[in-house]
Amino acid sequence: MKKKNNKFVTNFIISILVLSILVPMITILIWVFTERWAWPDLVPQVFSTRALREVLMRKEELAKVFVSSIAISTVVAFCSAAIGIMTARALVFYEFAGKKIISFLTILPFMVPGTVFAMGVQITFIKLGLNNTVVGVIIAHLICSLPYAVRLLMDGTRAVGNRLEEQARVLGASPFTAFFRTSLPMLVPVILSAVSMSYIVSFSQYFLTLMIGGGNVKTFTIVMVPYLQSGNRNIACIYSVIFLAITLVVFGIFDWIAKRFMRNSSGDYYGG
Secondary structure: OOHHHHHHHHHHHHHHHHHHHHHHEEEEEEEEHHEEOOOOOOOOOOEOOHHHHHHOOOOHHHHHHHHHHHHHHHHHHHHHHHHHHHHHHHHHOOOOHHHHHHHHHOOOOHHOOHHHHHHHHHHHHHHHHOOOHHHHHHHHHHHHHHHHHHHHHHHHHHHHOOOOHHHHHHHHHHHHHHHHHHOOOOOOOOHHHHHHHHHHHOOOHHHHHHHHOOOOOOOOOHHHHHHHHOOOHHHHHHHHHHHHHHHHHHHHHHHHHHHHHHHHHHHOOOOO
């Protein structure tokens, strides 16, 4: 009886969580084809494809924005993962002066308000000539996404350990080969999580991109957020659907790459 009650509670909680995701998504999809939907009516009063036609008329411009956003976020994601792996290994496996300070600094971006951070970074980047540039936007996004990558990879590195690497070194493997053939394949799921988190953090940045990019660097959020703020729900919902679709496609590609890498590396840890 107790097991049945626990199962019922579990299924109920899962159902609530699923509905909390599906209901907003369905509402957004309905708004794509809705011209008027006033409260308290449960169904839209007027359906229209006006917003969809308006967005399609700008497809060439939007395609460039999508490519730019995906490119910037992908670069940020993989840079975050690469830097995160090295930082995580240094903090987990080595003892050095200032280790605790560096560990604290990895979470500092979490503690600084976004507005304060953006203002300070903009002033610094103006002096360095990085303001209004793609490189400046990438560096700013990288600072925001690195804490997520570092913390995820630190947990994964602790779980994997370095015993297999040490054994591979004893058998004659170089440090790089030992890491590439033993630890890296086991870290791929965590690396994928770090890449995905860093990607979505970068892809979602609006205020920071606006401040550092100065309007010269256009990303998806720079185009979408003004429609959200103006209350133009039709077009805002279309952009939201596109945002979701692009994110799912990119995550699917990341997942395919990870599975392919793990399949190719399987059973080859101690190869020559």
